[in-house]
Amino acid sequence: DVKVTQSSRYLVKRTGEKVFLECVQDMDHENMFWYRQDPGLGLRLIYFSYDVKMKEKGDIPEGYSVSREKKERFSLILESASTNQTSMYLCASSLSGGAHSPLHFGNGTRLTVT
Amino acid sequence: AQTVTQSQPEMSVQEAETVTLSCTYDTSESDYYLFWYKQPPSRQMILVIRQEAYKQQNATENRFSVNFQKAAKSFSLKISDSQLGDAAMYFCAYRRGTNTGNQFYFGTGTSLTVIP
16 A cells, blocks of 8 residues: 655644655655645645656645655745644645546644744 | 535435535546545545546445536535445545646535434
8 A cells, every 4th residue: 555654743833933844655656745724625735746856836835845855755845834824734646657546645744833 | 727616515424324425626628537535534535436537437436436427517426325434524636637747626525424
């Protein structure tokens, strides 16, 4: 089974801090994604990556950046955390080679910015 | 951007009964994929079922089946013989079929309660 691991389940940070959310997958997937999940809004794509050192903006990239230095690892960075970035963050990965390939999700990181 | 609409924020079903969750989507594409994902209280999102738009036959996975109406752009999920473990948030998702890197578009979710 594919395993997508997010480094923290819960995180509490202060406004203005730089925050790193880490995600690692163990199945050699080319595609990796960061979503934000908020009640009533569903999942919104922040950034995604097709390959190492490659990144594309999603629907809500403002205030975020990403890094993919290795194929298995995709990091989400909040440059200066703000209270409106308090949310659930979900990492996912998928194979390339067909749009039928489903997303495989991590357990999520619940981030609170105070 | 594509839109996916789940008009039922909450649903409930008696254990062993059948429930149908609704999903509609908006697209001008002819080639795409549709997915239902389940997010139990433990939070890890898992794939329930997937449908290719070019296939007329509705997908089925054990107690889960879909009613795919391409012309109506409707993709509902039917859960038969509901079990307590089916209680979760369910998300409908759309993905264009022309490029593997294309993003998934998700609905806002339906929270399903199973009543013992």
